[in-house]
Amino acid sequence: IILVGLLAAIALVGATAASKSDGTDTVRVTPVAAADVQARYWLGAGEQVIDLRRVVDLAALDDRTIEIEGGAGRIEVLVPDGVDVSVVAVIDGPGHTSLFGEEHGGIGVDTSYNEGSGTTDPHIVLDTHLGVGEIEVRQP
Numbered sequence: 001i002i003l004v005g006l007l008a009a010i011a012l013v014g015a016t017a018a019s020k021s022d023g024t025d026t027v028r029v030t031p032v033a034a035a036d037v038q039a040r041y042w043l044g045a046g047e048q049v050i051d052l053r054r055v056v057d058l059a060a061l062d063d064r065t066i067e068i069e070g071g072a073g074r075i076e077v078l079v080p081d082g083v084d085v086s087v088v089a090v091i092d093g094p095g096h097t098s099l100f101g102e103e104h105g106g107i108g109v110d111t112s113y114n115e116g117s118g119t120t121d122p123h124i125v126l127d128t129h130l131g132v133g134e135i136e137v138r139q140p
Helices: 002-018
Strands: 027-028 040-051 064-078 084-099 100-115 123-138
Touching: none
Parallel strands: 027 040, 040 064, 064 123, 084 123
Antiparallel strands: 084 100
16 A cells, blocks of 8 residues: 555656646745745645755754645755754655655655754754655755
8 A cells, every 4th residue: 555655646646747737836935034934835736946055044044844735746845064954844645755865655645854963963853744646855
């Protein structure tokens, strides 16, 4: 059953990426200041890419929770060095998560991950949620 779920998720992500004409979108957000980072991002269908690598005042992100949600599609978050990150990734239906290289897939995926040194680096919480699709959080 897990294999069927993974195949369905892959097909859905491929179909989502290929069908821009039926209401799906690609949203790329690249804030340069902590004040530009929203508390919540939402996209009904499509791909959301939240790139936090250009935020110059990382200390101002300390203890912030960022919610990134969608119906169907893909969420990708790019996290800069020098930030400790806690991630909660929930996909209600078939889907796949990759949190700093740790992979999980199936139907009803609910994963959490902590990345960082636990020192004095700023700490952010990424609360991600999709109905169907893929969630990826990484430090390039």
